[in-house]
Amino acid sequence: MSTAAPPTRGRPGGSRGTDLLAAARDVFLAHQYAGATMDAVAARARISKQTLYRQYPSKDELYAAVVRDWVDRGRDAMSPHLQKLTVTTDIRNGLLELARTLHAGVLSDPVLRMRTLITAEAERFPDVAADYVRRSWDRNQTLLADALEHLSERRLLRIESSQMAAEQFTWLALAAPLNRLTLTAGAARYTPDELETLVQEAVTTFLGRYEMP
Amino acid sequence: MSTAAPPTRGRPGGSRGTDLLAAARDVFLAHQYAGATMDAVAARARISKQTLYRQYPSKDELYAAVVRDWVDRGRDAMSPHLQKLTVTTDIRNGLLELARTLHAGVLSDPVLRMRTLITAEAERFPDVAADYVRRSWDRNQTLLADALEHLSERRLLRIESSQMAAEQFTWLALAAPLNRLTLTAGAARYTPDELETLVQEAVTTFLGRYEMP
C-alpha cells in the first residue's frame, strides 16, 4: 500500500514543528540573536528558507517561538525533586540533594546560554523575557516555597515566609557560580569540590535560620 | 600669547581621551555591541570617524577600552563603605547599611547594562570579561571578606571562611533583584519596601549563621 511506505522513505527529511524549533534553538544558542541567520536555521533544519518563512513569518516570531517552546519543555523539571524533598525524613540531606539538583539544572551550558540570549534581547522583546521569568523562574520558586511550607507543617523547618525562604535557599546555593559562569560565558568553570563546598555551606546557613530548634 | 587662548575657543569641541570613552560607553550601553555603530560614537563624541579610527583602530579595541575604563573608574567605589563597616559598633545596622549600598551600586541602570553587555560579548571577548570579573567583582568580594575578617577579630562575628561569608552576604542581599532586573532589562522594578524587606531578611539569615553567640 502506498500509505504504508517505510518511515525512512516518506518525505525528504525536512524538519518541521518541534524539530524545526530544536534546530532554531541550536542556532540561537550557538550564535545569539544577531549571529543566528535565517539561512543557518533553514540549513540546520534541512528545509528551504521559503518553507521556514511559511511557518514563521519573521525572525522575531521564530525567536519568540523558540523561547516559548523552551519554557514549555522545561516546565516541570523541578517537580519530581521537590516531591521527593517534601517526604524526606532527613532535612539536611534533602536540602543538599536539592541544591545539587539546582546546580545540575541551572548551571548547564544550554540553560546559561538561553539566559544570556533572553537577557541580551530583553529590551527588544520584553514580553518574551517576562514570560520566561514568570513561567520558568517564578513558577519554580513557588513550587519550592510550597515544598518548604510542607516541611514547615511537618515541623522539620520553622518558616515565616516560605517565598523568602525559597529565594534565600536558591541564591545561597546558586548565585555565586551563576554570576561567574554567566559573566565569563562558562570559561571560569567550578570544580565539583568547589560546588560541593558551596552546597554544604549554603545548607548550613539556611538551616541556621530555619531549622526547627 | 597664542598658547593662552581661552578654553572655549581653542580646538573645535571634539571629544578625546576620557570624553571619547564616555561617549562610546553611552552608545554601547544604550544599544549593546552590535547596535552601537561607529558612526553613532563619532557623532556623540563630535569627532570625525577618521579621528575615531586614529585613536582606536577597530570597534573591538574601542569596546575593550570602554570596559577597561569602566573597571578603572569603579575600582574603589566600595572601599569607603567597607571602611565604615569595620569600625561599626552595631553589627546589624552596619550590615543593613552595607546591603543598601550594594543595592544602590549594583542595581543601577548603567551597571546592569554593562553586565549584560559584557555577558553577551563574553564568548567573543573572553579576556575583557575575565578582566572585569577579576578586577571588579572578585576585588570587591575580597575587600568585603577582609572587612568581615576584621569584624571577626573584633569578636562581633564568628566566621570560619571570610570569603564564603562574603559571598553568602552578597548574594543573600543582591541575587534576587539582580536576577530579575537582569532578565527583564529593568522592566520588573522592585519597590523600596521590597528591597528593604529583602535587606532585613538577608541580614537576619546572615547573622543567624555568623553572629557571635
Next chain:
DNA sequence: CCTACCGATCGGTAGG
C-alpha cells in the same frame, strides 16, 4: 522547492 536577488546596514578606508 530553490536559487538568485533586493534593499538596508555598517565597519573600515581613501580605491574613486
Next chain:
DNA sequence: CCTACCGATCGGTAGG
C-alpha cells in the same frame, strides 16, 4: 577634517 564610497552580511521576497 569630511564625505563618499567599498565590500560584506543578512532579512526577506519573487521584482527579475
